[in-house]
Amino acid sequence: MLNGKVYAAFDPALLQTLLRNKTASFEPFVFDYAKKTFALKHETFAKVKVPGVYDEFTEAIHASFQVRHLHQMNVHFLGSIAAKLNNATIRADSINAGKETVANGRLHVKNLYLWCRDVMSLATTRSLYGDTDPFNRDPSLIEDMWYVPHPASTHR
Structure with missing residues (x-):
């Protein structure tokens, strides 16, 4: 930021005001963060930067x-978990093939960890x-979602 000013705001009320203000833009920071974090190719990044x-x-x-939307998502989430654990409807799910049997x-x-991971996912x-x-x-996507190549934990 040559010839510009940078301000730091630590008060929650002030932050909300800044976030609502159309002249204060976090867009450059978001783009920079996304490009570095997700190692986006130029072509992919260009699609994100479209006005x-x-x-x-x-x-x-x-x-x-x-609140209404979060509540609705929680109801659906808990309904899925409850259906999975309900004795009246208990069955081995084809999605968790090999991880559970009745x-x-x-x-x-x-494997309780893998089963919980997949059911919660x-x-x-x-x-x-x-x-x-x-x-x-396509339940194989769950495995892909949780796959992290070994060097990724140290990738910067």
């Missing part, structure tokens, strides 16, 4: 964090995507 995309994205995020009316899990994606959930159509 209006940033505004639409932030408006969608803001709308989704309204014997004597009880659900048996081979599916409940989350179902609450976020609804009927268009790509993870429900």
